[in-house]
Amino acid sequence: MIGFIGAGSIGGAVITGLVKNGFNADEIIVKGGSSNRTKLLCEQLGFQMVKKIKQLEDTDVIFIAVGASAIDGVLKELKEIASDKLVVAFTGSASVANLKKILGSVKVAHAIPNTPVKVGAGFTGITYSEDFTDEDKKKIGSILGYTGQLVEVPENQLGILGTVAGCSPAFLDVFIEALSDAGVKHGLDRKLAYEAAIGMAIGASKLAKQSELNVSALKDEVTSPGGSTIRGVAALEEYGFRNAVIKAVDAAED
Numbered sequence: 001m002i003g004f005i006g007a008g009s010i011g012g013a014v015i016t017g018l019v020k021n022g023f024n025a026d027e028i029i030v031k032g033g034s035s036n037r038t039k040l041l042c043e044q045l046g047f048q049m050v051k052k053i054k055q056l057e058d059t060d061v062i063f064i065a066v067g068a069s070a071i072d073g074v075l076k077e078l079k080e081i082a083s084d085k086l087v088v089a090f091t092g093s094a095s096v097a098n099l100k101k102i103l104g105s106v107k108v109a110h111a112i113p114n115t116p117v118k119v120g121a122g123f124t125g126i127t128y129s130e131d132f133t134d135e136d137k138k139k140i141g142s143i144l145g146y147t148g149q150l151v152e153v154p155e156n157q158l159g160i161l162g163t164v165a166g167c168s169p170a171f172l173d174v175f176i177e178a179l180s181d182a183g184v185k186h187g188l189d190r191k192l193a194y195e196a197a198i199g200m201a202i203g204a205s206k207l208a209k210q211s212e213l214n215v216s217a218l219k220d221e222v223t224s225p226g227g228s229t230i231r232g233v234a235a236l237e238e239y240g241f242r243n244a245v246i247k248a249v250d251a252a253e254d
């Protein structure tokens with residue numbers, strides 16, 4: 001059995017990704033917050049819902065998906081039942097050291113998933129406490145593997161990995177929205193503009209993943225000499241697109 005504390009944006013996305021990609025909902029117990037969001041998700045997915053953290057006693061892995069203001073209270077309650085469990089916190093501001101400070105000898109991990117976990121196409125960075133065995137890591141991999149890629153990194157790289165993969169779905173969404181707006185400005189139907197922009201993002205990402213060429217060379221393949229694309233690329237440079245992306249990552253990191 002696995003447990004979740006918090007089923008908001010990222011908790012709900014991970015639970016959805018698990019169930020929609022074949023993880024048995026009967027093996028998931030969720031302790032949600034005060035809104036009825038967890039209840040609505042429960043009606044869709046069919047996991048077990050509980051009101052108190054101590055009702056997660058029969059689980060062997062617990063995922064914490066609450067924000068920074070709630071985590072200390074959650075950890076203090078969790079400590080009473082967590083001694084034999086693996087605890088993974090998604091909370092951005094958490095750290096292995098801070099988790100250990102409250103949970104003591106409990107094995108803990110800090111992970112930053114991204115919202116595409118919801119459709120099994122996520123990218124999750126994870127750092128384990130030193131006492132995690134290979135078997136423990138395999139167990140976490142066998143669960144989060146249902147939601148996409150899981151990559152172990154040292155904790156000093158988890159923050160920036162979480163920004164590049166975890167915050168950036170929002171950046172890409174802004175790009176897709178802007179591209180669609182531009183299509184509409186030039187006369188495209190709104191629905192078709194979204195379909196074209198999203199279809200392009202999926203296709204170009206698939207090509208970037210599968211091709212032996214790097215993204216710079218893939219860009220070169222689109223820019224015909226004297227053609228329209230290179231004029232668009234030059235305009236992106238003129239308006240500081242590349243620098244805007246770097247500044248967005250700087251801002252998220254700060």
Ligand SMILES: NC(=O)C1=CN([C@@H]2O[C@H](COP(=O)(O)OP(=O)(O)OC[C@H]3O[C@@H](n4cnc5c(N)ncnc54)[C@H](O)[C@@H]3O)[C@@H](O)[C@H]2O)C=CC1
Nearest residue numbers: 006008009010031032033034066067068070090091092113
């Ligand atoms: N949204 C995202 O894409 C990602 C978020 N994170 C991190 O995950 C954390 C949560 O973020 P979101 O899901 O976006 O926020 P959210 O506000 O959507 O979800 C937090 C949930 O925790 C629940 N909650 C609060 N106290 C609780 C308690 N005592 N017991 C049970 N549930 C409780 C709230 O009701 C809420 O539904 C943040 O620290 C964030 O940095 C990490 C990776 C990605």
Ligand SMILES: O=C(O)[C@@H]1CCC=N1
Nearest residue numbers: 092112162163166167
């Ligand atoms: O915005 C946030 O703080 C979280 C961390 C990664 C994605 N969302």
